[in-house]
Amino acid sequence: MQSDVIARTADQIEPTPLPAEARSHLRVPVWVAVLAGNPLSLIGCVMFLAIIALATFAPLLTHIDPSAMIAPLSQPPSAGHPFGTNQEGQDIFSQVLYGARFSLAVGLGVGFAVAFLATLIGMAAGYARGWLDDGLTLLMNIFLIIPQLPLLIVIGTYIPLHSDVAAASVLVMIVVITLTGWAWGARVIRAQTLSLRNRDFVQAALVTGEPAWRIIFVEMLPNMTSLIVNTVILSTMGGILTEAGLDYLGVGNVNQITWGAMLFKAQADSDLFMGAWWGFVFPGLAIALTVMSMILINNGLDAVSNPRLRKIRRPRRRVQRAVAPERAL
Numbered sequence: 001m002q003s004d005v006i007a008r009t010a011d012q013i014e015p016t017p018l019p020a021e022a023r024s025h026l027r028v029p030v031w032v033a034v035l036a037g038n039p040l041s042l043i044g045c046v047m048f049l050a051i052i053a054l055a056t057f058a059p060l061l062t063h064i065d066p067s068a069m070i071a072p073l074s075q076p077p078s079a080g081h082p083f084g085t086n087q088e089g090q091d092i093f094s095q096v097l098y099g100a101r102f103s104l105a106v107g108l109g110v111g112f113a114v115a116f117l118a119t120l121i122g123m124a125a126g127y128a129r130g131w132l133d134d135g136l137t138l139l140m141n142i143f144l145i146i147p148q149l150p151l152l153i154v155i156g157t158y159i160p161l162h163s164d165v166a167a168a169s170v171l172v173m174i175v176v177i178t179l180t181g182w183a184w185g186a187r188v189i190r191a192q193t194l195s196l197r198n199r200d201f202v203q204a205a206l207v208t209g210e211p212a213w214r215i216i217f218v219e220m221l222p223n224m225t226s227l228i229v230n231t232v233i234l235s236t237m238g239g240i241l242t243e244a245g246l247d248y249l250g251v252g253n254v255n256q257i258t259w260g261a262m263l264f265k266a267q268a269d270s271d272l273f274m275g276a277w278w279g280f281v282f283p284g285l286a287i288a289l290t291v292m293s294m295i296l297i298n299n300g301l302d303a304v305s306n307p308r309l310r311k312i313r314r315p316r317r318r319v320q321r322a323v324a325p326e327r328a329l
Contacts, residue, residue, distance in 0.1 A: 041300020108241025126193025
């Protein structure tokens with residue numbers, strides 16, 4: 001009799017729906033919530049997406065050809081030319097927009113290429129160990145102690161970093177910067193691979209006879225996603241700065257419209273001594289804002305990989321205070 005009463009009572013009780021906060025956290029991935037809850041990373045994402053949008057829709061934002069000489073020489077910023085003109089009569093605003101395409105293409109290409117090469121070499125060295133690990137570690141140490149910029153200058157004297165075709169110039173620049181900048185990422189990924197190889201779930205997979213490719217790609221690689229994304233961000237930032245530095249020194253492709261080439265021409269034309277500050281400020285500001293956006297994004301990625309740094313915003317709950325009963329007179 002008592003069991004029948006309990007069963008009828010349970011049927012009458014309706015399931016309590018989840019609060020809106022819990023339902024939202026079930027739908028949104030953790031890394032999205034972490035990035036959205038970090039104000040700095042959120043600002044960085046908005047800045048970087050805005051820069052990509054400006055570069056993509058450059059023809060809609062300006063009708064001036066960046067290489068055309070259509071304006072007075074060395075004109076300061078005005079309504080017709082928001083960023084002024086250089087000493088060749090070219091519009092700096094259009095050059096900044098179109099130059100973002102080349103610089104971002106090189107930076108993103110270097111970022112993904114370095115991450116791929118560093119992951120391949122780092123995981124191979126950390127998982128295989130033995131003579132393969134010793135040889136790859138020696139190769140990493142050699143590239144780590146060699147200064148990158150002087151090596152790029154030496155390579156640029158034998159391999160032309162410029163071409164009349166923009167795509168070929170971008171490809172050559174990506175290959176050269178990647179071959180000289182992969183070592184630090186591979187070193188970090190190798191250390192993480194060595195740590196994961198000693199974990200219980202990897203040892204269990206080895207004992208059960210799982211093939212090496214499945215252990216690497218199914219068991220270990222998903223645990224290094226945040227580290228690989230961090231490598232992409234930092235390598236992209238380094239690629240943009242390196243490309244701009246090579247162009248500024250005259251080693252890169254100064255015939256293309258790039259931020260570094262704009263700085264090179266401003267230096268060659270002595271714009272700073274002539275008082276034409278806009279020739280330096282606007283391309284330098286574009287580089288600085290792009291790099292700063294990636295640093296802010298990387299701040300949020302650190303929180304993804306380190307749970308202690310996570311700050312997920314949660315809506316405040318309204319606490320209803322209990323009303324004290326009136327005292328009996």
